[in-house]
Each structure stands twice: as C-alpha cells, then as structure tokens.
Amino acid sequence: MTDTLTDVLVLRKDTHGVPTTEYADALRARLPENDVTLARTPGEERELIEDAEVVAGMVLDDSLVDYAAEMKVFACAYAGVGHLPLNKLREKGVTVTNASGVHGPNMGEHVLGNILTFARRFNRGFRQQQRREWRHYQTHELQGSTVTIVGLGPIGQAAAERLDAFGVETVGVRYTPEKGGPTDEVIGFDGDAFDDALARSDYVVLACPLTDETEGLIGRDELMTLPPHAVLVNVARGKVVDTDALVSALRSNTIRGAALDVTDPEPLPEDHPLWNLGNVQITPHNAGHTPEYYERLADIVAENVRRIDETGEYEGLRNQVQP
Incomplete structure (x- = not known):
C-alpha cells in the first residue's frame, strides 16, 4: 500500500x-x-x-x-x-x-420500451386517448421477430439480454465477431453479412460508438435494404444515421418507423420535419438517465x-x- x-x-x-x-x-x-x-x-x-x-x-x-x-x-x-x-x-x-x-440496465430498458411501443403501437393508443377516442386498431407481435443490435458493448449486451425473454432471434454486429456475445448470431461489419442481417430484420438497434467507421453507417442504401415493416432504434449517436435519408425513408414508408433518442443535429431544431412524422418516437437524449x-x-x-x-x-x- x-x-x-x-x-x-x-x-x-x-x-x-x-x-x-x-x-x-x-x-x-x-x-x-x-x-x-x-x-x-x-x-x-x-x-x-x-x-x-x-x-x-x-x-x-x-x-x-x-x-x-x-x-x-x-x-x-x-x-x-x-x-x-x-x-x-x-x-x-x-x-x-x-x-x-x-448505462447498461437503463438503456437496455429504453431500447426494450421503444421496441414494445412499436410492436404494440402504444403511441397510437396514446394519441387516441388524448382524443378520447375508443376505436380498435391493429398491432404487431414481438415474438418471432428478428432484432439486429449494432454494437455489443455493455448497452448492446443489456438490450440483447432483456430481449431474450420475448422469443426473438437476435443478431449482434461488432468489429470482432470472434469474441461472440449474448445474441443468437454475431457478425462483423465487413462483406455481405451486415446487409443480409438488415434485410431480415424487423428491428435494428444502434448501440455503437460514433467512429469514422460508424458515422453515416445507416444511409439511403441501408434503409432501402431493410424490410418495409422494419423499425430503427437509435440510442448511439445521431451521426450514425444519415438524417436526410431517414426522413425520406420515413415519409415514403420505406421503413415503418424510428425511435430516436439521439439526432443529427442535436438538439433537434423546432422546425425539423422529424418532429411532425407520426411514425417517429423522439426522446431528448434521455436514455442514459x-x-x-x-x-x-x-x-x-x-x-x-x-x-x-x-x-x-x-x-x-x-x-x-x-x-
């Protein structure tokens, strides 16, 4: 000593x-x-x-x-x-x-909450409640879905562990796939494996650090590769996603929706189109709280x-x- x-x-x-x-x-x-x-x-x-x-x-x-x-x-x-x-x-x-x-536990819960919101369409229910409107609507089922988690650090691992109880197939994406992880499958960023994972994903969770390699990782091509019913969840950094490409994809129903805890730019300006899209759930970089x-x-x-x-x-x- x-x-x-x-x-x-x-x-x-x-x-x-x-x-x-x-x-x-x-x-x-x-x-x-x-x-x-x-x-x-x-x-x-x-x-x-x-x-x-x-x-x-x-x-x-x-x-x-x-x-x-x-x-x-x-x-x-x-x-x-x-x-x-x-x-x-x-x-x-x-x-x-x-x-x-x-941040592992709380951000894992945040990711799960975002996914369940889109699966059970709680956002639709909330809007109808605000209007005092009793009208049934169709929902989705999380069980049997494929969830791709980009980044298998503590946050990505926590999300995967919490999803395990819901009967989903999970794909983890990391730079060193040989290290494995808590997902059913682990792949790298290189080659066609990443695109193949996107093409079969119902939900994509971004939980990776912002680096030269991950900046703009999700752009026009990646959004087009996703199925039309897919939902993007971003708790990483706003610049991991090409914002203009995301707005275009959401407006054209190229993907079903997005849950964004981070944006580019950030804070999101009051007049930004993301605020007014009904298929977007925005939280003010609050997942870390x-x-x-x-x-x-x-x-x-x-x-x-x-x-x-x-x-x-x-x-x-x-x-x-x-x-």
Whole structure:
C-alpha cells in the first residue's frame, strides 16, 4: 500500500440535472479514508486540480489540463471520451478511464420500451386517448421477430439480454465477431453479412460508438435494404444515421418507423420535419438517465482508487481506455 491515500477531485459539471454533490457523496461513502473534494466553481477547479492525482468529471477543458500538475488519472463520467483533449492527456502521462457499463440496465430498458411501443403501437393508443377516442386498431407481435443490435458493448449486451425473454432471434454486429456475445448470431461489419442481417430484420438497434467507421453507417442504401415493416432504434449517436435519408425513408414508408433518442443535429431544431412524422418516437437524449448513475459510476472509480492505493500503479485500471 502507498504511504498516503490518493486524493480525488470531482469537477462541477453535472449530468441529467443531478447535482455532482451526489457523486462526491457516493465516492466518500466508498472511500471513507480518502480525501474526496468537490470543486464548485471554475476558480476552485483551477486551484484544486493542481494537487489532485485522480480527477473525476464529465468534461475536462484543454485549458484546465494546464493546471493539473499532479494528475495521474482522469475518470471520465461518460462512456465516450472523444470530447476530451486525449492527445494532451497522453503527453502528460495521464491514464483515462470511462463509464462503460454504467448505462447498461437503463438503456437496455429504453431500447426494450421503444421496441414494445412499436410492436404494440402504444403511441397510437396514446394519441387516441388524448382524443378520447375508443376505436380498435391493429398491432404487431414481438415474438418471432428478428432484432439486429449494432454494437455489443455493455448497452448492446443489456438490450440483447432483456430481449431474450420475448422469443426473438437476435443478431449482434461488432468489429470482432470472434469474441461472440449474448445474441443468437454475431457478425462483423465487413462483406455481405451486415446487409443480409438488415434485410431480415424487423428491428435494428444502434448501440455503437460514433467512429469514422460508424458515422453515416445507416444511409439511403441501408434503409432501402431493410424490410418495409422494419423499425430503427437509435440510442448511439445521431451521426450514425444519415438524417436526410431517414426522413425520406420515413415519409415514403420505406421503413415503418424510428425511435430516436439521439439526432443529427442535436438538439433537434423546432422546425425539423422529424418532429411532425407520426411514425417517429423522439426522446431528448434521455436514455442514459438513471437514478443509479452516480452510484454505479462511484463503484468503478472507487475500485480504481483502492487499486492505486494498494499497488501504487496507474495502469490496468477498470475501464481504462488510454494509454
């Protein structure tokens, strides 16, 4: 064990409107002997980061890194780290971890809710309720459907596990299909396998990170490949889908519908046509919200801090993404 316990600094930006005081409290509960400090102002961030070895937060401005003389680990509170000054952190020898796994349960439930909404047409029922209209309408059955899940990280895996009870056939898409996964079939992005999966999918769930390879992954050709009754569910990033091609497909009934938690652009402008399409379900990038967010996040960070205190090493940490 190291001679002194590692100090932890929590930066001030919150997420989903939940104050970071709750995050700091969750870390203190798990690390009662460590010094866990919350920076409440920009000035406090600049001052306190000078001596902090482990810094936890949603974002880390490039300018703030200049003040971080002792920082050894930045524990990002998001799964994605593309918004961070990664090159600068690498140059300073800072290990970066992320929040992978924190969103699995809630986003898996969000995906399932979206699929059930389109299967049982709850959106149609809600509209009729608003009009106090008692009129039967036809629905669909989820059992026997084929669901393709693009991305088999914690979110895609959670969605697949929750779908397992509904008697559906699942196809997982990942860069390394040899790793397998909880879906009935696992394929890669290369060759005809991806197009073949789209052609037989009733639902396509996008749960992949935004990369050079996935940007624009679902465009005009892919939407035309889907069956006309297919529904697209996007909890990944808006840019994974070509928005203009999606609007065109939805207007022409090339596909049955779309459930979008993310859009491009985002936030979606008030005059955007997606708002007024009856076959679209929109949520404001809300799938990631869960009352357990900080608790799960604190589990990851506290485990890493204890490991650092025991070994004095800043490598091999849970959820390490850099270096």
